[in-house]
Amino acid sequence: MTYLVVAHFAAALVAIPVARRLGGKAFLLAAAVPAATALWSLTVLSRSASTTSPGEVHAWIKGLDVDLSFQAGGLSALMAFLIGGIGVLVFLYSYRYFDPAGPEVVRVCSLLLAFAGSMLGLVLADGFFTLFLFWEATSVTSFFLIGTEFKHAAARAAATQALLITGLGGIAMLVGFTIFGASTGIWHLSGVENAGSQTLTGLPAVALVLIATGCLAKSAQLPFGSWLPAAMAAPTPVSAFLHSATMVKAGVYLIARLSPVLGGGPWRALVIGSAGLTMVLAGWRALRQDDLKLLLAHSTVAQLGLLCFLFAMPDRRAWVAGVVLLLAHALSKAGLFMGVGIIDHSLHTRDISRLDRLASEMRGVAAVMSAGFACMAGVPLTLAFAGKERGLENLMEISPPWFYAAIGLMVVASALTAAYSTYALRGAFFTSAKGDVAVLGRRPSLGFVIPAGVLTFAGIAMALFAKAPEMLLGSAVKGATGKANFGIPVLPHVGSALVISLLALACGVGFGYFDRLRHFASKAALPFPLGQRVYEAINVGLIRFADRLAGVVQSGSLPIYVATITIVGMGLIAWYLAAIDIDLGALPLAGSVVELLLVAACGVLAAAMAVQRSRVTAVLLLGGVGYGLAAVFVVLGAPDLALTQVVIETLAVVVFLLVVKDQPAKFGRTRPVGSEVLKIAAAAFAGVVVFVLLAGSEGYRADHFVSAEIVEFSVADAGAQNVVxxxxxxxxxxxxxxxxxVLTIAVIGAATLAGIETRRRGRA
Amino acid sequence: MRSALPYLLWIPFTGTAAALLAFGRFWLQRVIAVVALSACLVLSVLLLLEVRSGGILVSRVGGWPAGVGITLVFDLLSALVLTVALAVLLCVLIFAIVEPGTDDEASAFHPSYLAMATGVVLATITGDLFNFFVAFEIILLASFFLLTFTAGADGIRAGITYVVINVVISALFLIAIALAYYMTGTVSFAQLAGGISALPPNVQEVLWAFLFFILGVKAAIFPLFMWLPDSYPVARSPVTAVFAGLLTKVGVYGIIRMKSVMFPAVSAGKVMVVIAALTMVVGVLGAIAQSDMKRILSFHVVSQVGYMIFGVGIATAAGLAGAIFFMLHQIPVKASLFLVGGVIEEEHRTTSLKKLGGIAHRRPWLSALFILAALSLAGFPPFSGFAAKLALIRAGIDGREFAATAVAAIVSILTLYSMMKIWGGAFWGSPEHENLDETPAEKAELPEHDESEPIDAALNRSVKHLAIAAAGLVGITLAIALVAGPLYELSLRAAEQIMDPKIYAAAVLK
Structure with missing residues (x-):
């Protein structure tokens, strides 16, 4: 398994030079890679009726329980088959779709391979972090694929939106996995499954909610649904592969893996609620679309909702229905997208109102699309019908108090599916155009249509020859329910479920067929904002808030920075200082009157300097403060220090005066008064805090100072009479x-700066 | 190997002197700088191997006992930080040599650069508080000049902000050291540990708060970071790269070292976690508000420092290990992002997102470098940032810091958001001026970038060389991801080693 996954990425790299040379033909070569996946998955599916194949584990970051591990259970193998099988068809389709000499061929070919590898890694992953690794990898490859046409702002925005929303879900999931693992000690999906059915409470339950959030984001459920319709900016092969058949099923897949074993808890309610709402609202939105591709996108969101809904049900029979529908949807939707791509290619539009009785001109495409819509809507004798039938039947057998609501939702969702399918099919192929008619350019070649046809007709064929789906789904179902034999009914089973689903179907077709009814339904306004508008509002709000914050924090004024830093730092110290008992009254203010007078003089000089407007006077006053300090040192009994201070001060005053000489005689008064107050406050505060701090440390003087040893060592061992x-x-x-x-660098640096400045002036 | 420890310091120190003697001879200076840093790096790796299983190398300068003289101490934490730091210093140096304009403006570049390296080495291996202060002074002055004389006219103004704040902090640092000496009678870390533990808890907290504040300014935590985004982006990219990669981390290193060695008993976790969360959020929001690549990245420096402080604040070995690992990942990844910015700046004379566009098409490999580093910064697997982020999230969950962990998680998405802003603005899309209606005369002034052929062969060549130099650094970040397992083990061991201050004190004072 590892080799298979790695091979995809190796192929993605190799594809770059190959596609540069071969152009579009590279797609045909690349199709061999997913073909290998498909074949491999078939071998797994055929034998794993007995046991799941052994896992592969590679160590990575042991200390954090991160490894690279794979295991192929039934559901994984089914997903791998879809990735491989649909992958082959997508590559064949891409060969016809892209301009063989176009600049995007290299990128798309390589990225599609990388995506297939990521997706395969995702479904085969066993370790949580392995799953997360590939989960994020699909997000990133999807980002680049959506942005294929990166010169268009819409494509860029859509790519970013998809990455951010799925990334947000991803991070929630990462935290969820970590909490789950840290609190249960289980770090692998197989570990979860081996632990058997359990109801989790406390931290693991929170973890599951976070993981489920990631799944909902990836599968474009409310409130994260907006990225998927936007992602339609991608080329159609990408939409067919990533955004209908495989990547968006990642969330569904994970829910399906966890649902059979992790009972109870709020996560089920979250998924069922979100998915239930999504399948109705998105279906209803699809009804309002004129753009065929967008209609399919909304329909995908709705169908994903149905899948999440079924998989999250606490009953395993609903799970069986879910897995049947998963297969049915992947096949029909990928085919439908390809069909829309063909229409787009031939007529340069996807607008239903501009398509004029296409059935007469593009018979093949019409047949393919009809089959696809029939499969999706769940017309009798299709796989989807069997799946839905089963789902309804099972729901009617479970009877928690909310099951009427669940059945109601499912019925409404099926009716909506039927409605928009009818509308799209009828509008595009069987009625005349309302607006200006799109002209048919080149007729699509057979090779272009066949991949789509294979997919859409497979949905019908599988219902008729039940052996095929049983072989594909058998081990997945056995893994989840323990029973291999589940039987897909070719002919509907007569009962209340049948009546309900036929009624829903009829209602839906009616709504879709009669334009006036559809208009009536689709024009109703939604009482609350959805997906896209929320995303945009957050986006704008975030930028505005960040701007304002940056404006406040980053004022660009050095005095304000210094004042803020001083006040904050001193405030922190003062806060801790307040906890200590310091009796300031008991402290001697100064050792002697002379000392006190000197310090007071320093203070007066410093204050005078701060308000002084003449530069020269200010420099002299500053010097005065320094000499005053030197005098303080003398009084305190440190004449050597005083000498140093006098020398430094004298030098500094001279240098300062030389600098000031070339400058205006007075400081300009440009600053607002508020900033002066701030500065004075900051300085005073710092002074007080440091004073209290130093005065307060009186009681905590050390008993022993290394200076004692230093004096001892300097005479005895260092042979120096002068300790300093x-x-x-x-x-x-x-x-x-x-x-x-430090001094050397200062000299060189200053000299160099002066030199650069002189040269610069010389040039100017 | 113990006797080799001082050479870590002498090599860049002598290198500085040699580079000064070679004043005016650019090539000789370049050779000296590269040789000195390479030798230092090799030595550092050898010493790392020596201490990897938990030993501590101690060297008493002048043979004086700790306290009387200065002690150099080389434990696993020093070894890890120093090795990564030197690797980045070397890569950036090579980049600066390749890039026309950074080091040929002034002969003072290489001496200053080597002096800064000396300061970094000293800061990481010294076992003495006052000596640590001296190391900071060396770094400060060297970096100030590197900042100003590579940056042109803006550099002076930015340099003033940088130097004024740092000098104020230096003065306060001195007061703090004096206070510590007054209360303990020593400035040796190992002895300070004993002296401080004898003080009442309240007093310990005050001392800690003082030092944390000072190092916090150096590390650029909220709300003490404002100097950083105003000064870093002004310098030339290699200089900014090494500043952003390294200098704040020296502050973080100081926080880790002092907290663990000197203040193990102070429970400052809650305060640090809150400050860390604020630093992450404000830093990343600041980044989102910018529209210049270098400014965005500078704000990220702040945001990412928050993650490290978060790790320290969790106050468990795992948290500390996460902080250390995060630092090791962050140093090269941040530097490499700035170097990619440098390549772009070299070609387009700007890093403003409004004026850039379509680089992904013209320079696919450079774009790949950027996206690798950017995804790593945002914590995407399998890059080093993922392991670093996961280590902290895990430690946060195990340490029951759920709120701050959630903040860390959300900030990583905002990081992705701003990385996408750079990607969308500079690498995808087209420059804004192309969309505006401009007179032909104005258009002619802008450099024309034909999609197929770059205008200037020499420029093209130098851009390629620069990209290769930048690739070296991205290579380091990828290597960190590859060896994340053993490296995390080492970080954990380093954390456990410093969590027990007795080990340090025993090694130094024996």
């Missing part, structure tokens, strides 16, 4: 070297 020298050049020589480095 010993510290500078011996004990802490590394500090001194570091400071030398």
């Amino acid at each position: 020298n010993a510290i500078l050049v011996d004990f802490r020589a590394l500090d001194t070297m570091g400071e030398i480095l």
